[in-house]
Amino acid sequence: MVLMDTQRQSGDNAHVSVRDLQRHTSDVLERVTASGQIYITRHGRTIARILPPDPAEEQLNAAIEAGILDPRALSETYTNAQMREELPPSGRPTAGGSLSEKVIELREAEGDR
Structure with a gap:
Protein backbone atom coordinates (compact mmCIF):
# COMPACT_ATOMS: atom_id res chain seq x y z
CA MET A 1 0.00 0.00 0.00
CA LEU A 51 -4.24 -4.92 16.76
CA PRO A 52 -3.92 -8.40 15.27
CA PRO A 53 -5.62 -11.21 17.21
CA ASP A 54 -3.90 -12.42 20.38
CA PRO A 55 -2.50 -15.94 19.73
CA ALA A 56 -3.55 -17.12 23.21
CA GLU A 57 -7.09 -15.88 22.64
CA GLU A 58 -7.16 -17.61 19.25
CA GLN A 59 -6.11 -20.90 20.88
CA LEU A 60 -8.75 -20.50 23.56
CA ASN A 61 -11.45 -19.85 20.93
CA ALA A 62 -10.29 -22.87 18.92
CA ALA A 63 -10.50 -25.08 22.03
CA ILE A 64 -14.03 -23.83 22.72
CA GLU A 65 -15.09 -24.43 19.10
CA ALA A 66 -13.59 -27.94 19.20
CA GLY A 67 -15.56 -28.72 22.37
CA ILE A 68 -12.41 -29.14 24.48
CA LEU A 69 -13.35 -26.26 26.79
CA ASP A 70 -16.78 -25.26 28.05
CA PRO A 71 -17.18 -21.45 27.99
CA ARG A 72 -19.62 -21.63 30.92
CA ALA A 73 -16.96 -23.29 33.07
CA LEU A 74 -14.48 -20.59 32.11
CA SER A 75 -16.82 -17.85 33.28
CA GLU A 76 -17.13 -19.53 36.68
CA THR A 77 -13.40 -19.79 37.43
CA TYR A 78 -11.58 -17.39 39.69
CA THR A 79 -9.61 -14.57 38.14
CA ASN A 80 -6.14 -13.73 39.47
CA ALA A 81 -7.59 -10.64 41.15
CA GLN A 82 -10.25 -12.72 42.91
CA MET A 83 -7.62 -15.19 44.10
CA ARG A 84 -5.47 -12.36 45.51
CA GLU A 85 -8.48 -11.06 47.45
CA GLU A 86 -9.25 -14.50 48.87
CA LEU A 87 -5.73 -15.65 49.73
CA PRO A 88 -3.48 -14.15 52.40
CA PRO A 89 -0.45 -12.19 51.14
CA SER A 90 2.88 -14.03 50.90
CA GLY A 91 1.38 -17.32 52.00
CA ARG A 92 1.25 -16.30 55.66
CA PRO A 93 -0.95 -18.51 57.81
CA THR A 94 -4.23 -16.94 58.82
CA ALA A 95 -6.59 -17.55 61.69
CA GLY A 96 -8.56 -19.76 59.29
CA GLY A 97 -5.63 -22.10 58.59
CA SER A 98 -2.71 -22.47 56.21
CA LEU A 99 -2.51 -21.26 52.64
CA SER A 100 -2.90 -24.83 51.40
CA GLU A 101 -6.08 -25.24 53.41
CA LYS A 102 -7.45 -22.00 51.98
CA VAL A 103 -6.71 -23.13 48.40
CA ILE A 104 -8.45 -26.45 49.07
CA GLU A 105 -11.44 -24.55 50.50
CA LEU A 106 -11.62 -22.35 47.41
CA ARG A 107 -11.40 -25.33 45.07
CA GLU A 108 -14.16 -27.13 46.96
CA ALA A 109 -16.33 -24.01 46.86
CA GLU A 110 -15.67 -23.73 43.13
CA GLY A 111 -16.74 -27.36 42.68
CA ASP A 112 -20.03 -26.65 44.47
CA ARG A 113 -21.10 -24.14 41.82
Whole structure:
Protein backbone atom coordinates (compact mmCIF):
# COMPACT_ATOMS: atom_id res chain seq x y z
CA MET A 1 0.00 0.00 0.00
CA VAL A 2 1.32 3.44 -0.87
CA LEU A 3 1.30 5.80 2.09
CA MET A 4 -1.33 8.46 1.64
CA ASP A 5 -0.61 12.07 2.56
CA THR A 6 -2.51 11.74 5.82
CA GLN A 7 -0.59 8.65 6.97
CA ARG A 8 2.61 8.87 8.91
CA GLN A 9 5.15 6.68 10.62
CA SER A 10 6.59 7.63 14.00
CA GLY A 11 9.12 5.13 15.24
CA ASP A 12 7.54 1.69 14.96
CA ASN A 13 4.00 3.07 15.06
CA ALA A 14 1.97 3.49 11.88
CA HIS A 15 -0.82 6.08 11.88
CA VAL A 16 -3.75 6.15 9.47
CA SER A 17 -6.51 8.74 9.30
CA VAL A 18 -10.16 7.75 9.64
CA ARG A 19 -10.72 8.85 6.05
CA ASP A 20 -7.91 6.62 4.75
CA LEU A 21 -9.19 3.74 6.87
CA GLN A 22 -12.61 4.13 5.24
CA ARG A 23 -11.16 4.27 1.73
CA HIS A 24 -8.45 1.62 2.11
CA THR A 25 -9.70 -0.74 4.83
CA SER A 26 -8.31 -3.89 3.23
CA ASP A 27 -4.85 -2.35 2.79
CA VAL A 28 -4.83 -1.04 6.36
CA LEU A 29 -5.74 -4.48 7.71
CA GLU A 30 -2.89 -6.01 5.70
CA ARG A 31 -0.55 -3.50 7.34
CA VAL A 32 -1.86 -4.54 10.77
CA THR A 33 -0.95 -8.12 9.94
CA ALA A 34 2.51 -7.04 8.79
CA SER A 35 3.40 -4.45 11.43
CA GLY A 36 1.45 -5.59 14.46
CA GLN A 37 -0.63 -2.49 15.07
CA ILE A 38 -1.95 0.68 13.46
CA TYR A 39 -3.10 3.85 15.19
CA ILE A 40 -6.19 5.53 13.77
CA THR A 41 -6.23 9.31 13.87
CA ARG A 42 -8.85 12.01 13.49
CA HIS A 43 -7.59 15.56 12.92
CA GLY A 44 -4.09 14.41 13.89
CA ARG A 45 -5.12 12.92 17.25
CA THR A 46 -5.06 9.20 17.95
CA ILE A 47 -8.57 7.88 18.58
CA ALA A 48 -8.12 4.11 18.23
CA ARG A 49 -5.66 1.30 17.74
CA ILE A 50 -6.11 -1.81 15.60
CA LEU A 51 -4.24 -4.92 16.76
CA PRO A 52 -3.92 -8.40 15.27
CA PRO A 53 -5.62 -11.21 17.21
CA ASP A 54 -3.90 -12.42 20.38
CA PRO A 55 -2.50 -15.94 19.73
CA ALA A 56 -3.55 -17.12 23.21
CA GLU A 57 -7.09 -15.88 22.64
CA GLU A 58 -7.16 -17.61 19.25
CA GLN A 59 -6.11 -20.90 20.88
CA LEU A 60 -8.75 -20.50 23.56
CA ASN A 61 -11.45 -19.85 20.93
CA ALA A 62 -10.29 -22.87 18.92
CA ALA A 63 -10.50 -25.08 22.03
CA ILE A 64 -14.03 -23.83 22.72
CA GLU A 65 -15.09 -24.43 19.10
CA ALA A 66 -13.59 -27.94 19.20
CA GLY A 67 -15.56 -28.72 22.37
CA ILE A 68 -12.41 -29.14 24.48
CA LEU A 69 -13.35 -26.26 26.79
CA ASP A 70 -16.78 -25.26 28.05
CA PRO A 71 -17.18 -21.45 27.99
CA ARG A 72 -19.62 -21.63 30.92
CA ALA A 73 -16.96 -23.29 33.07
CA LEU A 74 -14.48 -20.59 32.11
CA SER A 75 -16.82 -17.85 33.28
CA GLU A 76 -17.13 -19.53 36.68
CA THR A 77 -13.40 -19.79 37.43
CA TYR A 78 -11.58 -17.39 39.69
CA THR A 79 -9.61 -14.57 38.14
CA ASN A 80 -6.14 -13.73 39.47
CA ALA A 81 -7.59 -10.64 41.15
CA GLN A 82 -10.25 -12.72 42.91
CA MET A 83 -7.62 -15.19 44.10
CA ARG A 84 -5.47 -12.36 45.51
CA GLU A 85 -8.48 -11.06 47.45
CA GLU A 86 -9.25 -14.50 48.87
CA LEU A 87 -5.73 -15.65 49.73
CA PRO A 88 -3.48 -14.15 52.40
CA PRO A 89 -0.45 -12.19 51.14
CA SER A 90 2.88 -14.03 50.90
CA GLY A 91 1.38 -17.32 52.00
CA ARG A 92 1.25 -16.30 55.66
CA PRO A 93 -0.95 -18.51 57.81
CA THR A 94 -4.23 -16.94 58.82
CA ALA A 95 -6.59 -17.55 61.69
CA GLY A 96 -8.56 -19.76 59.29
CA GLY A 97 -5.63 -22.10 58.59
CA SER A 98 -2.71 -22.47 56.21
CA LEU A 99 -2.51 -21.26 52.64
CA SER A 100 -2.90 -24.83 51.40
CA GLU A 101 -6.08 -25.24 53.41
CA LYS A 102 -7.45 -22.00 51.98
CA VAL A 103 -6.71 -23.13 48.40
CA ILE A 104 -8.45 -26.45 49.07
CA GLU A 105 -11.44 -24.55 50.50
CA LEU A 106 -11.62 -22.35 47.41
CA ARG A 107 -11.40 -25.33 45.07
CA GLU A 108 -14.16 -27.13 46.96
CA ALA A 109 -16.33 -24.01 46.86
CA GLU A 110 -15.67 -23.73 43.13
CA GLY A 111 -16.74 -27.36 42.68
CA ASP A 112 -20.03 -26.65 44.47
CA ARG A 113 -21.10 -24.14 41.82
